[in-house]
Amino acid sequence: MTVPPRPTPPAGPEHTPARHGPSGADDPERVLGAIGSSWHWALATALATLLPGILILVWPDETLHILAVIIGIYLLLAGFFRFIMAFGPESHGERITRLLLAVLFVLAGVLCLRNPLQTIAALSLIVGVTWLVSGMVTVYLAVAAKGLPHRGILFGAGALGVAAGIVVLALPTESAVVLTRLLGLWLVLLGLLEVGVAFTLRAGLSRAAKDRGLTF
Template sequence: MAGEAGTAPAVDPADQLARLGRSWTWLLGAAIATLVPGILALVWPDVTLHVLAVLIGLYLLVIGGFRFVAVFGRDSDRVPGLIVAVLCVLGGVLCLRNPLQTISALSLIVGAVWLVSGIVSLYSAIATKNMPHRGVVMAVAVLGIVAGIVVLALPAESARALTRLLGLWLVLMGLAEAAAALAWRSALRRAGITGHDASGPAA
């Protein structure tokens, strides 16, 4: 009977998620997932509230998935990242659960998710002193906080106004996240790392 010497080693799902979460391409994917709905909202300003709620709900679900995987790429405290991921998924579910909700309800959900996510991400960036490109991560977090405050403080009176407002902030945040992903790629190349063996920036 053949021995077990030739048996392939078991694949650790957590290790695979960690490698994926440390990849700059994964961070860039999250940025694209933010940019796409923002661009759609800006070029399609007459979208109905129903479609907008579905679009934002799907965006939050996808971003929640990206941030969940990114958590495994961190060597520091993962709890803040998990909080952000769960919050995004919860917000997405709330948007999709009742797509015929009011404009104010949709604004409240999106604004609250952005505000809390930005605060948690900023806390992570401040607490992790050795984080690569810490300033870029902090800038993205501050942008999220400002976006959340603006959406909550300036209630839109129509679906068109809300679409333009959310579209603008999604594009700005997507561009900032893309800059963070490219900065992380630059850091990996300067360090001579071709794989994903270094801890990535906080989500």
């Protein structure tokens, strides 16, 4: 979000108590906007997706009994990072849409952690619906945000999320090991694509900073 400079308050003792720190430091929206515009949050989201996937693929048998915990933590972290990113520049997406998506991830994470011993069928339903809705929203943002550089990468990440959700929802859940490895594989693929999105965002922010004559 491009934040205009904060107007200088009029001089006078009645305005002195309102200044609690540096310009903008007492405005939560300005602070979140400055933080959310950083590409590092997109990279953190990618790592929060990629690392659990690698863990599940490397130790499928060991992680089977704590699969819901791993997936729950992944969803909570992804939801938190997406919440922060929702306060970034609004030119590349709608804030309300991104906030709703962040809430979806957090609620799904809470459902996974609320009952770690739930059945594989219930876990696959939670993850499948989350990926499906998230992928559809990501595809929408990629199509609607005309000024977004390299929209193809974001569109690909959204399409992969849609495919992952459909496959997880349609796959029979009799085999917990098969579903565990499938979830791990999808997490790795989604994480790699999200890494590409993060570095694409970095390049876009760097280009914008150079156009404004700033050092990125």
